[in-house]
Amino acid sequence: MTRHPATRRLCRKCHAELGVDDSRCEACGASNPVPVPWYTPILGLAIVALLFLLLVDFSDVAKVLGFE
Ligand SMILES: [Zn+2]
Known part of the structure; x- marks a missing residue:
C-alpha cells in the first residue's frame, strides 16, 4: 500500500x-x-477479468472464432 x-x-x-x-x-x-x-474499482474489474480468463474454456472460443 502506498x-x-x-x-x-x-x-x-x-x-x-x-x-x-x-x-x-x-x-x-x-x-x-x-x-x-x-484505482480500486479498476483493480476489482481487473481481478474479475482475470478470473474470467482463467475460468473460460478457450478451446470453445477458438472454435467459434475459427482458429481451430
Ligand atoms: Zn470526531
Missing part, C-alpha cells in the same frame, strides 16, 4: 485530526470511512 503521510484527515463531525487508517474518530467516536484510492 501511504501519503502529508494527507491529513479530519473527523467530519468534530474536525479532530484522524490517523491515516482510522475509520473511527478517537475524540467523538464518529465513523469516518477511509477513502479508497481511485
